[in-house]
Amino acid sequence: MRSGGEIEPERAALRLEHVELDLRISPETRFLSGEATLRLITSARQTRLLIDLDKNFTVSAIEIDGTKLAAGAWRNPEGRLTIDLPKPVAAGGRVTAKIAYAGRPHEAVNAPWDDGFVWSNHDGKPWAATTAQGYGCDLFWPCLDFPAGEIPSIRIGIVAPDGVQAISNGTLQSTERLAGGGTRWNWVAKNINPYLVAINIGPYREISGSYISKFGNKFPLHLWHLTGKDKQAAGLFAEFAPTLDFYERVIGPYPFADEKLGVVETPHMGMEHQTVNAYGNNYRKDDTGFDWLFHHELAHEWFGNQMTAANWDDFWLHEGYGQYMQPLYGQWREGEARYAAMMSVQRQRVFNRQPLVSGKVRTSDEVYQEQLGGPGQDIYFKGAWVLHTLRYLIGDAAFFDATRRLVYGRPDPEPGSFSTRFTSTAEFETLMNAAAGRDLSWFFDVYLRDAALPELIETRTGGKLTLTWKTARKAAFPLPVEIAVGGVVQKLAMAGGSATIDVAEGGHVVVDPMARVLRRSVAIEAMQGR
Numbered sequence: 001m002r003s004g005g006e007i008e009p010e011r012a013a014l015r016l017e018h019v020e021l022d023l024r025i026s027p028e029t030r031f032l033s034g035e036a037t038l039r040l041i042t043s044a045r046q047t048r049l050l051i052d053l054d055k056n057f058t059v060s061a062i063e064i065d066g067t068k069l070a071a072g073a074w075r076n077p078e079g080r081l082t083i084d085l086p087k088p089v090a091a092g093g094r095v096t097a098k099i100a101y102a103g104r105p106h107e108a109v110n111a112p113w114d115d116g117f118v119w120s121n122h123d124g125k126p127w128a129a130t131t132a133q134g135y136g137c138d139l140f141w142p143c144l145d146f147p148a149g150e151i152p153s154i155r156i157g158i159v160a161p162d163g164v165q166a167i168s169n170g171t172l173q174s175t176e177r178l179a180g181g182g183t184r185w186n187w188v189a190k191n192i193n194p195y196l197v198a199i200n201i202g203p204y205r206e207i208s209g210s211y212i213s214k215f216g217n218k219f220p221l222h223l224w225h226l227t228g229k230d231k232q233a234a235g236l237f238a239e240f241a242p243t244l245d246f247y248e249r250v251i252g253p254y255p256f257a258d259e260k261l262g263v264v265e266t267p268h269m270g271m272e273h274q275t276v277n278a279y280g281n282n283y284r285k286d287d288t289g290f291d292w293l294f295h296h297e298l299a300h301e302w303f304g305n306q307m308t309a310a311n312w313d314d315f316w317l318h319e320g321y322g323q324y325m326q327p328l329y330g331q332w333r334e335g336e337a338r339y340a341a342m343m344s345v346q347r348q349r350v351f352n353r354q355p356l357v358s359g360k361v362r363t364s365d366e367v368y369q370e371q372l373g374g375p376g377q378d379i380y381f382k383g384a385w386v387l388h389t390l391r392y393l394i395g396d397a398a399f400f401d402a403t404r405r406l407v408y409g410r411p412d413p414e415p416g417s418f419s420t421r422f423t424s425t426a427e428f429e430t431l432m433n434a435a436a437g438r439d440l441s442w443f444f445d446v447y448l449r450d451a452a453l454p455e456l457i458e459t460r461t462g463g464k465l466t467l468t469w470k471t472a473r474k475a476a477f478p479l480p481v482e483i484a485v486g487g488v489v490q491k492l493a494m495a496g497g498s499a500t501i502d503v504a505e506g507g508h509v510v511v512d513p514m515a516r517v518l519r520r521s522v523a524i525e526a527m528q529g530r
Contacts, residue, residue, distance in 0.1 A: 253418075394440075
């Protein structure tokens, strides 16, 4: 069970063009039976198909281009479904595989920090949801389980028991009452990464409305919440429009306006499932006055779903930006004091045990899990602080211009003028360098490719104060620093990584008084027990 990482050349040559999923969920027995029709195109000659499908499932039948295969023509060792093709498929050719399968899907123990089905109930009715970011889409359907396996179009048909609804990605096309009991819910989604495909079943009530964008378009808003939570859900729904105002003005158009903005209450904390974000924060607000989880998961519609890292090694682009958006929203709503307070809280959760990026092809878990050698939670909080410091260095105009280009592939996005795209840390650096008008390799090398933070050494001799940057690379680190001397703030250019100024004997000095710069803090290390 994994998402991404090194993959075989023949599997890397495959792309999904369209998927038809027909799933029947039985919450009482925690059983799933399904039929998946995959239309694939290949850039290399294929004599077999390598498809990801969890080993919990038994495959009962496969058809290739309408021809039934003999039972010995497929096998599924350790969750890698291998299908022998009746005849080779040439490079540039297409093939359609129909796969019937069934079994008890893997159950998550602590979703969304691990993945699988989460089974629960509410008011005596089944309540279930899926997560798949770390372990992969193959936990409940046969797929290409790597980021570049994005699907141009998918129909997700879910048969759910009577008395509950089945909510998924994209647009609801139809519902159908079945003679034997239950209802089939047919959803259609476009340009979606496989791990974002989601199943949600529960006794939901729906709040709906629409949003009129500053860009002139209009799109639907939906919140599916559990029965008995009408008041709390109405409070959350009231946050939708002002939050969209922020994102559309600061970043750009909501990327999936031709489908919906959806949120569904889940029996786990949350996940950025495209157009139907999972929400399990129990409608809690903190001193910021807004629901941080709703805001964070919505951020991923831009940073993760519209713009997707092609290699999980660049996971920090999803989570660093996603985490940084909450202090930015605090600044948007209340000003500098709120922004500084929120950034201060995040700074306490930066641990610097591993670099943010390794330069290798990695699985999601190899990045997310510290025990596997990854940066772990630093992709959130250190990532956010890297963006904070970079914004201070190059200024708002350059920072947000490069960010828009990263998200949309252009600086002037309008509805209909962009499509989902893949990106990388390398592209991020190129865009920021171009926007800043200078080479910032010294900045990215230290903050992204070194674990240790730069340390600012203060040396005071007589009437002189010298500040010197110290990094693990022992190379020049010319990051400017603000300094307050006697209450007067000035910015030191730190050319060559050092600067000396006159300070009166006994004069009061505060370095980086507005906490603009991510640097080593002995106080925070002590607080963390290091």
